[in-house]
Amino acid sequence: MTTILNTLEAPPRYIPNDPRPSLIGMTRDALADALAKAGVPEKQRRMRAGQIWHWIYHRGVQSFAEMSNIAKELRQRLDEEFVIGRPEIVTEQVSNDGTRKWLLKLAPDERGARHEVEMVYIPEADRGTLCISSQVGCTLTCTFCHTGTQKLVRNLTANEIVAQVMTARDGVKDWPSDIEANPTPPLGGRYITNVVLMGMGEPLYNFDNVKDAMEIVSDGEGISLSKRRITLSTSGVVPEIPRAGAEIGTMLAISLHGTTDEIRDKLVPLNKKYPIKELLAACRKYPGLSNARRITFEYVMLKGVNDSPEDAKRLVKLLAGIPAKINLIPFNPWPGTQYECSDWDTIERFAEIVNKAGYASPVRTPRGRDIMAACGQLKSESQKIRAKERLALEAH
Ligand code: SF4
CATH class of the missing domain: 3.20.20.70 (Aldolase class I)
Structure with missing residues (x-):
């Protein structure tokens, strides 16, 4: 029997209209560039990028607050600028x-x-x-x-x-x-x-x-x-x-x-x-x-x-x-x-x-x-957006 564990009633992990980019998916170089934009001095960038990489990809944390070896002030700044949440x-x-x-x-x-x-x-x-x-x-x-x-x-x-x-x-x-x-x-x-x-x-x-x-x-x-x-x-x-x-x-x-x-x-x-x-x-x-x-x-x-x-x-x-x-x-x-x-x-x-x-x-x-999870059975309801709908969306 199929068990549905989560439905749309589950708390959304995404904040509507959140403009902050995600650090997930950035290469190491892109991560270092992002840290530069967040004001991390050049001398610290490589080390900080390594620490953040470890927290995100080795430990799987979902908030900057959990990155305990990073100064609180920088964690706050990172949180203002970026996200590391999930879909x-x-x-x-x-x-x-x-x-x-x-x-x-x-x-x-x-x-x-x-x-x-x-x-x-x-x-x-x-x-x-x-x-x-x-x-x-x-x-x-x-x-x-x-x-x-x-x-x-x-x-x-x-x-x-x-x-x-x-x-x-x-x-x-x-x-x-x-x-x-x-x-x-x-x-x-x-x-x-x-x-x-x-x-x-x-x-x-x-x-x-x-x-x-x-x-x-x-x-x-x-x-x-x-x-x-x-x-x-x-x-x-x-x-x-x-x-x-x-x-x-x-x-x-x-x-x-x-x-x-x-x-x-x-x-x-x-x-x-x-x-x-x-x-x-x-x-x-x-x-x-x-x-x-x-x-x-x-x-x-x-x-x-x-x-x-x-x-x-x-x-x-x-x-x-x-x-x-x-x-x-x-x-x-x-x-x-x-x-x-x-x-x-x-x-x-x-x-x-x-x-x-x-x-x-x-x-x-x-x-x-x-x-419907077997090979060749996957499909989502997402449809190609038509030009007219796109214009309507952009007008909002
Ligand atoms: S996902 Fe695309 S490329 Fe892969 S088998 Fe289906 S139609 Fe072919």
Whole structure:
């Protein structure tokens, strides 16, 4: 049964019309510049930036008042100039399998609009994966994906991407002080062990913000999640793949889903621009690729569309020579979809062919289907604002 833990009645964490910028999501350099604007003398800036970084990202504090090794006067000044709060939680749902989904309401953007995004936490025996969003909506229209039916509203800022990780850490009590106080701490000392950029949006169409956000999330003096535990999933924005490897440096996942251009054109229309051959050529050149650093290929199992033994054989041939892992995803239905999930026997037969060829091909157990939190099911009510509405908002 689904449990809704929070609703809009929960106290809002956002102060209406608050003009103060957030320090969350600023790179270390940007943080030092912000401190300069707050009047911190140059000689102290680096040290103060380090202290504030530690409080925000290592300890997870939500107010400057808690930063006890910073002089009271500076704390007050920081509080006048900046915020370090979190987005508003509209709902937090817990699936009967323990999966959690949060609907977050973002602070107003420059047009005054407050959009919503979803993120999902999936606890498993050996890991806890947080799936975060990089855009509100998506420009791409992958036909098996619920988010694809929601037009792109806007890119998320680095602040909004990092704040998802921080909000989830609050929610599952994953900050070091929570873990120390926990009589039965999780294996490896954390609940969130992995982050995947597989929620709403195409991360490579929001490159700079994703890059800054992942730099912050992986910083060893803060949240400190290794880039080997962060996976960026792309539908195949070929020109950005080498840059992603060189500049973002996380693990890579490809939403493949089809083994011929004819099928993939239908499932992932971006394929018409960057066909399978070009996509796989970019994968072969992904920096640092090795057996210890494999690319994950995601393959959603759609009945009668891409699930035949011939598809499995073609898949194996296509990936020859690429250190790869294949994630078979039983299709998670959503209202209005034209697809059905493949039968279990068909999925097993497909997995067997792929396994025999030497590829690890775990079949991803559907998680959180009862709360529409499973892969490809995310969507928020935020709509692209029309020019007329924007003008009306700006006039207020
Ligand atoms: S699968 Fe990813 S890229 Fe494709 S529509 Fe959904 S969110 Fe966008």
